[in-house]
Amino acid sequence: MKILSLTAGVAAAALFAVQAQAAGSGSSSGSLWPTAKDREICDPIFSRLQQSERGPLMMAQTDLPKSEAEGEVSQDKAKPSEEELTRELSAMLQACSYDGKALKVDARAMTGSTEAEGTAAVGKIMRFTGLPQNFTIMESDVPNAAAIIVMGEDGIPKRVIAYNRQFMSDVAKATGTSDWPGTSILAHEIGHHLSGHTLMPGGSQPPIELEADKxxxxxxxxMGATLPDAEKAIATLIPEADGPTHPGRQKRLKAVEAGWLQSCEQxxxxxxxxxxxxAAEPRAASVPQQVEPQSTAPASSNKPSSASQAAAPETAAAQMPKIPGPLDIEIPTATGGRASEPAVIDQIPKLAADAVPSKFDRFVYDDVGVFDPSVREKLQTIAFQFAAAANxxxxxxxxxxxxGSDPDQYALDFMHQMRVGKMDVGNGAVLVVAPNDKKVGAALGPGLRVLFENDDSPKRRLNDYLKIVDGGGEPQRVSSTISAAAYRIMNQAKTQQWQIRYPTFASYDAADRKIMEERSKATTPYDPSKDPVANALLRLEATIVSKSPDMNDRSLLVNEPRSRYVGPAMQVRTSDGRDLVLYVNSAVPQLMPMPLEEGKRYSFxxxxxxxxxxxPQLDLISYDLLD
Structure with a gap:
């Protein structure tokens, strides 16, 4: 069989990245690791992407770059030609792979794809993910295929899956006539975006490559693939040895197999x-197509399903759904002696500490059958729409x-293994009801915990369900009580701003000093709602000095009550020698792909x-290893 040799250059997010640097990549260092220049380009892009996705983004007009020889432009100078404008626009476009490497992207080549290999293929894949799409598919001059972030001339970063049409054609030739290898490549890159992997700059991330493979x-x-179909691309094209950013063939085949088996067992x-x-299963007409968790290709098919041939829509602002309040919960009507509609029964994946995490595919899991079908359908639809609108x-x-776990730990383990929420800002929630054990649990991502620090209303609503059933209530008829807990979280979170307001500690510190100075001169009462620093999210780079700092150190002044109620204090130090205190909730390290270790440098x-x-005293939300 013909073996296709692939080079990925600086597109380290591409599926088939190898060690050789591609010509014309725009980097002269030859390094697959982010350089200082890469970080100079990419860090602002990552920060602005998060701002545009999490909340309002203040926009300013961007001036086109001028050459050094131009100096002041005369008003009498002729307008630039179309070719000159295109060249200037190209110079302003930057793309960053998930590991922080910078790519130059030709503006003329970044075009919305209309080819079957691209847009239509993504549309077919997204139909089976159960999740809203958060990226655009484009053809480009990338070496192969990559999940990247593109900064346009309007200053708005965009999530993009870029692919090289010739590369997709070469893959088909190298692996035979089947469409599955190309589909698996795109599915891998989609996995990066849906899991938020492209928001973690800073170096090689083999663990999340395995997540995307799974x-x-x-x-x-x-979609209807056999295991050999799903493994074809990696088995044919990937080298056996581990690379600097991607694991070797056997590790990746094992991850693909784990995902295939989990899907089969469900x-x-x-x-x-x-x-x-x-096996093909019917889909309720009123459920959004991507919400349908059990939709599959016909059993007789040996090619990707032809369903949903329409092009995948580009990412657009989704409308916030109407979320029921406490007085809006509906109880399904009695059947009057008629047999009720059978409940949907799910196969919930086994949770294991050594399992490779992989993105979930539905917003409601029920292996008991307590949900009334109409209640489940409504909750799943609203949860899908809410995820699209509020992220x-x-x-x-x-x-x-x-x-064998207590319900809260089970919820946290589920959040980690099923990658609920975005890892960077911790905005996922998992609610658990165990009717047989008469227990309930909840896990809130670190970013959501601030909304419920002194509020256990979601768990109270879950307990209400158990109490009603214990009192003789019919489980399916009162299952909307479980939905009420999810709606409670949505209503609390829908107005929360998720943008990372300050891209560096220096910018946060300067803003805080300014606010404190203004407060010292103010003649009116302090209004925290008008304070841009209060409760804001920031990104900072620092080295861990101590995970158990001296509580008596007067220069730190660790807050003992916060250490008890939020999590233990940790001392970190910025590159300019500034000491900070981070309070680390026990859930944070359990959700991250690597531990916190003294002496190592992280992006927090x-x-x-x-x-x-x-x-400065801060609550830790997430982190990524830099060194």
């Missing part, structure tokens, strides 16, 4: 035969087996606190 295997089973019992394919993911789980995302004594 996601690819998971989705391809739902739908049917017999998955020992690697040639089994997904906050709320997943509800009803399970007969807590797998943290939230401002009301504490203003000693060293």
């Amino acid at each position: 996601f690819s295997g998971f989705v391809l089973f739902k 739908q049917q019992a017999e998955c020992g035969d690697d040639t089994v394919v997904a 906050v993911e709320v997943v509800t789980v009803v399970t007969k087996d807590l797998q 995302i943290a939230r401002d606190t009301i504490l203003r004594s000693g060293a």
